Amino acid sequence: MKTLIQKIHVEEHHSFACRTYKTPDFETAWHKHLECELILITEGNGTALIGDYIGEYKEGDVFFLSPNLPHWFRKSEHKMIGSAIVIHFLKDFMGETFLSLPELKNICRPLENNDTGVQLQGQLAEDIAVIIKKMEQEEGLERIQLLLNSMQKIGSSAEQRTLTNAFDSLGGGAENALIETIIDYSFKHYLDAVSLKEVAGITRMSIPSFCRFFKRNVKKSYFDFIKEIRIGRACKLLRETDRPVLDICYNSGYNSWPNFSKQFKDVTKLSPSQYRKQHLA
Structure with missing residues (x-):
């Protein structure tokens, strides 16, 4: 049986991970990790289990998950292809001093809550989906700028729905x-x-x-x-x-x-x- 703690691999020339997970790699079980997760569903549909939340997911949905929040995206049909672009990053991947800058207030806002999962809505979800797709193709500073831009938009928008809040997983x-x-x-x-x-x-x-x-x-x-x-x-x-x-x-x-x-x-x-x-x- 797989362990709950998932180790995220980050390439040596990157400071955070951004890659497509497609069947069979899309099929990860109930798991959590130290990194924040920004995920765009690009193919398939099914049931999302995020903390104590149970609900549907479909192509085009965008979720932001805090660190150590258990989650599992289960396809509605076994033979279906599941695919998502997933970004994993540590809260302080650019250093704690950088995040303390007053100009980054909106970027830090979604990072303040632990054990929280949100689903982006409306125009915000559409905008972030475009950024995520670009991010996967970029390298270097442009890649970091796109991540900061996406967090800035999330932190300054009310177009999001909290799915689970203060979910503390105690299990080993x-x-x-x-x-x-x-x-x-x-x-x-x-x-x-x-x-x-x-x-x-x-x-x-x-x-x-x-x-x-x-x-x-x-x-x-x-x-x-x-x-x-x-x-x-x-x-x-x-x-x-x-x-x-x-x-x-x-x-x-x-x-x-x-x-x-x-x-x-x-x-x-x-x-x-x-x-x-x-x-x-």
Whole structure:
């Protein structure tokens, strides 16, 4: 099982990493690293797990992740090609004195928060996507200038949505291997009637121990985790198909319309029909 801590390789002639990860290199498991991460999804779609956030990602999405924030981008289909341009940089890669300059106030703003993940929105996401694509092609000072320019734009714009905040991952290597196993199992079986006894069994824990372990590491109950995965699938089907809502209910892991309707509203704050109407407008 892969360790959670990922070692980022930076070429000798660069001060930070900027490269495309494409299938099979795109398929990294639940992991974290010391570097900040700026990521542009260039191909594929699926589910993003960022700290305690579970949601969809698609081509064109841009995320900024603080250091040591566990994350995992899982493709919606195994045979799909996944690809992203990913920038990894240490907060002080240009030195602490440089970042203390008053002219760099906006650049430092997104670097101040730890364990935080944001998704860029609207025109900001479009602008940063253009910069990221240029950055991958540049060398030398131009490359650094593009990174500083992107952080300046992020730090001075409100077009961003906080996905997770102050997420503190306490687990060590062995615990994180278990979390990866649980998440992988859950994505393979979330459409089934998963029981706590069943999932606790794969960790060789008692049910109470498993529940405490999962809540401590993922900051939510196991059934809340499953609920968010199922509702995420339902949202995708409501947006991208014209299938009847009841059919979508039964194809998202639910066998009860009242339960599906209640949980859908818990997650989205809308009824399924309201959600579809809003996203087809």
